[in-house]
Amino acid sequence: MADNSIIVVKNLVKKYGDFTAVKGISFEVKEGEIFGLLGPNGAGKTTTLEIIETLREKTSGEVWVNGFNLDKQPQEIKNVIGVQLQAAGYYPNLNLVQIIELFAGLYNRPVDPMALLDTVNLREKAKNKYKELSGGQKQRFSIATTLINEPKIIFLDEPTTGLDPQARRNLWDLIRHVRDRGTTVILTTHYMDEAEELCERIAIVDAGEIISLDTPTGLVDKLIASGFKRTKEVKAANLEDVFIELTGRDMRED
Numbered sequence: 001m002a003d004n005s006i007i008v009v010k011n012l013v014k015k016y017g018d019f020t021a022v023k024g025i026s027f028e029v030k031e032g033e034i035f036g037l038l039g040p041n042g043a044g045k046t047t048t049l050e051i052i053e054t055l056r057e058k059t060s061g062e063v064w065v066n067g068f069n070l071d072k073q074p075q076e077i078k079n080v081i082g083v084q085l086q087a088a089g090y091y092p093n094l095n096l097v098q099i100i101e102l103f104a105g106l107y108n109r110p111v112d113p114m115a116l117l118d119t120v121n122l123r124e125k126a127k128n129k130y131k132e133l134s135g136g137q138k139q140r141f142s143i144a145t146t147l148i149n150e151p152k153i154i155f156l157d158e159p160t161t162g163l164d165p166q167a168r169r170n171l172w173d174l175i176r177h178v179r180d181r182g183t184t185v186i187l188t189t190h191y192m193d194e195a196e197e198l199c200e201r202i203a204i205v206d207a208g209e210i211i212s213l214d215t216p217t218g219l220v221d222k223l224i225a226s227g228f229k230r231t232k233e234v235k236a237a238n239l240e241d242v243f244i245e246l247t248g249r250d251m252r253e254d
């Protein structure tokens with residue numbers, strides 16, 4: 001294991017009955033990086049993530065997180081990771097501060113809810129209920145919930161799905177900010193631009209296998225070196241550039 005690998009996955013297999021969703025994958029995530037699992041629907045990204053998070057049983061293989069073995073030290077792993085708490089929406093009558101306090105209680109940790117809400121730019125929504133937030137605000141709040149226990153690693157499953165371009169950029173900035181504070185980030189996405197923009201290294205997952213793993217530039221260079229040529233001429237801007245240029249980078253009531 002390389003010294004700076006905070007996650008090590010070896011020959012991980014997950015079967016659901018007769019169906020093998022994860023087919024013996026191996027990869028390492030380095031401390032302090034943003035690592036992406038990129039792949040189409042059903043590739044096995046969420047399954048892989050949730051096994052590492054101790055939320056799903058694996059069929060075989062080995063996993064270490066921060067040096068802790070998944071089979072022997074799951075509680076130690078839970079203590080150093082932050083997961084998105086989907087349950088936030090189950091508390092319709094609690095406001096954001098109360099939800100944070102509730103989860104901090106579960107983690108048995110003191111927390112400063114306003115400081116945490118500041119991190120994700122939601123201070124002014126502190127007294128609002130979760131259901132009153134927009135899609136982008138919900139996503140930001142869900143990132144805040146990963147940070148409650150001051151984890152070494154956070155896991156984000158499709159963090160920007162369903163957001164508009166401004167909100168996506170805002171969330172990318174937030175994820176980079178979290179990483180800059182020293183937290184390792186592992187995320188899943190099926191957006192190429194997100195992986196390219198945000199991730200230091202990407203594992204491309206398809207049908208339960210890692211078919212390539214490298215930096216975004218490394219992946220593109222490999223393809224070019226193989227003789228690949230685009231059939232269509234590429235313009236210096238794309239439709240998303242047009243949209244951002246016309247509507248601006250400012251956040252909406254996301």
Ligand SMILES: Nc1ncnc2c1ncn2[C@@H]1O[C@H](COP(=O)(O)OP(=O)(O)OP(=O)(O)O)[C@@H](O)[C@H]1O
Binds near residue numbers: 039048
């Ligand atoms: N609990 C389960 N029982 C049976 N099959 C499952 C279960 N969870 C996932 N699968 C199957 O395993 C495969 C991988 O699913 P997974 O959710 O890990 O993919 P994914 O890459 O995260 O996809 P998506 O991008 O759609 O979220 C899929 O074919 C899915 O139907």
